[in-house]
Structure formats: C-alpha cells, structure tokens
Amino acid sequence: MPFREILNRLLEPGERVLWEASLARNARDIRRGADIVREGDRPLSFYVVLEGWAQKYRQLPDGRRQIVGIFLPGQICGLDLFTVARHDHSLAALRHASVAEVGRAELCDLLQRCPNLSQIFCWSELVAAAIQREWMASVGQRTAIERVAHLMCEIFVRQGGERASGACDFMLTQRHIGEATGLTQVHVNRMVRELRRRCGAELGRQQLRVPSFADLAAIASFDANYLHLGEADRIADLAYPLFDARPEFVAAAPLVGREGILRLVGDGL
Amino acid sequence: MPFREILNRLLEPGERVLWEASLARNARDIRRGADIVREGDRPLSFYVVLEGWAQKYRQLPDGRRQIVGIFLPGQICGLDLFTVARHDHSLAALRHASVAEVGRAELCDLLQRCPNLSQIFCWSELVAAAIQREWMASVGQRTAIERVAHLMCEIFVRQGGERASGACDFMLTQRHIGEATGLTQVHVNRMVRELRRRCGAELGRQQLRVPSFADLAAIASFDANYLHLGEADRIADLAYPLFDARPEFVAAAPLVGREGILRLVGDGL
DNA sequence: CGAGCTCTTGATAGGCATCAAACCTCGTGG
DNA sequence: CCACGAGGTTTGATGCCTATCAAGAGCTCG
Numbered sequence A, B: 001m002p003f004r005e006i007l008n009r010l011l012e013p014g015e016r017v018l019w020e021a022s023l024a025r026n027a028r029d030i031r032r033g034a035d036i037v038r039e040g041d042r043p044l045s046f047y048v049v050l051e052g053w054a055q056k057y058r059q060l061p062d063g064r065r066q067i068v069g070i071f072l073p074g075q076i077c078g079l080d081l082f083t084v085a086r087h088d089h090s091l092a093a094l095r096h097a098s099v100a101e102v103g104r105a106e107l108c109d110l111l112q113r114c115p116n117l118s119q120i121f122c123w124s125e126l127v128a129a130a131i132q133r134e135w136m137a138s139v140g141q142r143t144a145i146e147r148v149a150h151l152m153c154e155i156f157v158r159q160g161g162e163r164a165s166g167a168c169d170f171m172l173t174q175r176h177i178g179e180a181t182g183l184t185q186v187h188v189n190r191m192v193r194e195l196r197r198r199c200g201a202e203l204g205r206q207q208l209r210v211p212s213f214a215d216l217a218a219i220a221s222f223d224a225n226y227l228h229l230g231e232a233d234r235i236a237d238l239a240y241p242l243f244d245a246r247p248e249f250v251a252a253a254p255l256v257g258r259e260g261i262l263r264l265v266g267d268g269l
Numbered sequence C: 001c002g003a004g005c006t007c008t009t010g011a012t013a014g015g016c017a018t019c020a021a022a023c024c025t026c027g028t029g030g
Numbered sequence D: 001c002c003a004c005g006a007g008g009t010t011t012g013a014t015g016c017c018t019a020t021c022a023a024g025a026g027c028t029c030g
Helices: A001-009 A013-023 A079-083 A104-113 A119-141 A144-158 A174-182 A185-199 A213-220 A240-244 A249-252 A258-266 B001-008 B013-025 B080-085 B102-115 B117-141 B144-158 B174-181 B186-201 B213-220 B239-243 B248-250 B257-268
Strands: A026-032 A035-037 A045-059 A067-072 A088-104 A167-169 A203-204 A207-211 B029-031 B035-037 B046-059 B067-071 B088-103 B167-169 B202-204 B207-209
Touching: A013 A026, A013 A088, A013 A104, A026 A045, A035 A045, A045 A104, A045 B117, A067 A119, A067 B117, A067 B257, A079 A119, A088 A104, A104 A119, A104 A240, A119 A144, A119 A174, A119 B046, A119 B067, A119 B117, A144 A174, A144 A185, A144 A207, A144 A213, A174 A185, A185 A203, A203 B248, A207 B117, B013 B029, B013 B088, B013 B102, B029 B046, B035 B046, B035 B248, B046 B102, B046 B174, B067 B117, B067 B174, B080 B117, B088 B102, B088 B117, B102 B117, B117 B174, B144 B174, B144 B186, B144 B207, B144 B213, B186 B202
Parallel strands: none
Antiparallel strands: A026 A088, A035 A088, A045 A067, A045 A088, A167 A207, A203 A207, B029 B088, B035 B088, B046 B067, B046 B088, B167 B207, B202 B207
8 A cells, every 4th residue: 555655654663653543543434525624614634535536626606616636545635724714625535535634633743743744744735736737727728638638647647657557547537527627527528539539548447548648648738847756855955944944953854864755745646 | 015014014123124135135127027937947046026916827838828826016936936846837027027036045044034934935825825726716617707807806805905996906918817817818808898898897007996896706706715814813823833843843932923924914915 | 209019899710518318337225 | 136226428419608810099118
C-alpha cells in the first residue's frame, strides 16, 4: 500500500506511529458520492484520503456543479477548510472511499509532535494551487476534446505515468469528467469515443488504458511541468525557511531528508 | 495610501521600518502589460503589488491566454513561485504598475525579523485559492453574462464593496475580462452592454459604476462568502498553530493582534 | 497630435447544450 | 443462478450560445 510507504519514509519511527495511529483511529468509510464536508459547514477537521478518490466541488444555487479538484490516495485536503469560518465548497467521495478525518485538537497535537508535517502541508497546498490554475486554463481556453484528453493525461501522470501495462486507475464516470471540465456528460461521451478512435485511449471498468501516452498528450498539448514532479526535495531548501523563519528554526536542520519528502509528493500528487 | 496603513497596523514599529524599507528599495515600475515573471523562469523573488493591478496568466503553446488571477494593491503574490523549480505561469502588470520584487535572501531575512509575516502569507495563499475555485465554477458553469457580472461583483467587493459613489476602480479592458472569463472580447462587449441595459452597470475610464449592487449580484448569483472577508482575525487562532506548531511557538502569543491582520486582509483581498 | 489600443457593431458559422431514449453493466436480492 | 433496478454509456435530432471574421469609430497615452 503506497500510502503506508510514504509515511515510513516521511517520519521518524516514533512520529510515524503517532501519525498512523491518528489516521487509523479517524478512518471513515464514505459511500460513493457521499459528502464528507458540505459548503457552509463549520470546519472542524482536515482530511487525508486513504483509499478511493475524493472530489472538491462547488455547487451553484440552481444545481449546476463544478468539480474543482480530484484527490488521490495519500493526498491531504482541507487545510484551507481549516482556517476559514465556513467552507466555501464541498468535499465528497468518488465511488467508495476511506478517508481519515482528523480533528483540530488532534491535528495541533500531531503538528507539535511531528514538526515536519507542516512543510508537507505547505507543499501540498502549493501544488494543488498549481493544478487548479492548469484546470482554469483548460476550462477557459481548451476545446472539449483537449480538455478531456488533458484530464486523462493528468490523472495518468499523477499516478506515476507510463508503466508496462499502459493503464491506470480511473475512478471518474463520464459525468464526473463533464463536471470537472465544464462539459455535458453527453458531449464528454462523444469526446471519449473520439479519443478512442484517434489514439486508442480506452476508458472502462474504472481503468484508463493508454497505448501511446505521447499521442494523447499531443492532442491535449499536455505538459506536466505544472505538477512539479520530482521537485519536492526543494522544500527542504525553500519552504522550510519560508514558513519557519525564526532564527531558532532556520538553524535547525529539517528532521526529514529530501528523500522522504520526495517520496511523499511523488505519490498521487 | 491604504498600503501604508496596512503595514502600520501589521508590524511592530521596528519591523515596519525593515519591511517598508525592503519594499521601497525593491520597488520597480512595470509598464502596462509587461511581464514581471515569465513561465519557465527560475523563481528568484516574490512580489508585492504597490500600485496598479497585476495579473497571473497561463499561455498555451498556440497563444491562447487565460488570466488565472487578479492582484490588487497590497496583495502578495508569488509564494508558490518561490518554492518550485520553474514557474508554471506568468505574472504581468495590468496597465501601469509599481511592484516590489523581494529576493530570496532578503525575504528570509525579513521573515526572521518579522515573524508575523508568515501567517499573513499563509492566509493570503488560502484566500487566493478560494478565489481560484470560484473562478473555476464561473468559467465552467456560468453563462457569459453571469461570468462578466460575477467578475464585476468580485472586483467591486474586493475593493471594499458599496460606497456612496457606487463606483470603484476597474483596470481591466474588455479584452482582459475575456481572458479571465474564457470569452472572446467581442462577446464580452455584448455582455457589458447588456449589463448596462439591465442594471445600469457602467464600465469606462477605468472605473466601474454600479447603481444597484444587488441587481448586479442577482444576475451573477454572486455570494461573497468565498472571499472570506472579515474572517482574517481567525488566523490568529487557527493558522498560527497550524503552521508553527512547535511547543515553543504555540505557547508564544502572536506578536500582531487580530486587529492588524484583519486590516491587512480587508484591503484588496 | 497621431498611432495604437479599445470599444462597438453586423453577419455568419460552428461547437456544444439540450432533450429523448435505448442499451449495457454491475451490484443486490429473491 | 437468474431477475431486477439503478447508474453508466451510447446514439440521434435539433437549436442556441458564443466564436469568428471584418471594419469603423472612439480613446488615450506617449
């Protein structure tokens, strides 16, 4: 289970026990499509996806719905939720999911015991913001077929990119793709079929099969730069002084090496 | 000048001198439309808008352009730029602007001398992310007239909302509105005229006049929640332990009171 | 004061939404 | 083990919203 591996590398053994125990103790099963937090709720916790995928979405008063983010296993979400008075968006499971819901008091306690967590959180938020910007560019500027292809590319790469099988998990229905790209489900279907015809990309049984990623990427004009993969080690140099610049801490070296952070961010992000 | 007032309230007198001196020393005039940082550049600095407005944008290989954020005077931008290896988007002035460009070394020094800055930065990033989500919902789900009206509402409220004059600065051309909303300039023009007809909203000489904000907001189904105005004082309670949870710092009270932070965030954000 | 943006307006076309319905798949229960 | 139902996918017909192309008038900034 990749999630466990991340933690093994991220934290000191003692810290890891605390963190894992906390997540395990707070794990919740969420039925597919069920809300985890709802727009307007008071924020009480933050969340870590353990299994399955989650979505952030924003719903307009008349029911129109926009997915504004997809969260894969291992990803943290809801830090922003944690600092505001009321949620400005909702968080829900895609299909069936398991999510750890950690309350404020417990999180504060964890942060005190696992100082390196805050760096990870900051990096996680910044990369999520970068993804958000790329989605904006997609929805605002790309054509329907480019948007669908681009989303496929992103999901593919965020799960580790090309493998022997040429396949990856894909837990979104065509309706979800529509809600994420600002298209109707009907039109998404036509684009999916078009992609199948043009580059053999197959969507089915919650899997995406991509015979030639290069072909798909070409249709989407996909460039993975915005995911900042392999750059996570930079936070050991940069993010730490940025967010903890008091002399005492600048002097102290991070407890976790680049290796550990790199592992974390490489997974699902 | 509001920007100066913010700093007066934000920092201890000694800190303020350092911060202001730093910004003043690093102030740059940017000609309208000129890039401040460009996609692909190595990040070397972060930025504070002093006068005029700035835009973050993402340009696709074929020239299509999407504005992904608008920054008003007093706003900080580029923290994300600061932690990644290469910029995934560009930052440019809208019309003529004055921007402080603070280098990494100097920023680290400032953060050590002005511990409260990091809280402000975190809050600033989180609210920027919330705005980004709302824009996603706009571009993905709202009709053309709703998008234009919604952007007008946001700009209006971010500058302080209703005043006697019923007017606010508006430094975007109709082309900019198009690039921010995913519409063509021609269609934006038609929507602007439609809004003028339907609720008297006038756009001209870099000003937006809104006889009845309620009418405009109704067309856009605008709800200012996502701007989290008036919640800034919460970061004194929440963000601080979240990002600086070491026992030493949890014990220490923030040096700046709620008052100061509230002031900062109320302006242009 | 002039060049270059910016705004305005009209005509035309196309991409995507909408509406409707059939078919398929898969989990569930008899 | 088969039947059932809900959700997901596929397909067709139609129309609207918005893009595109073109060109003139009005600003504004250097």
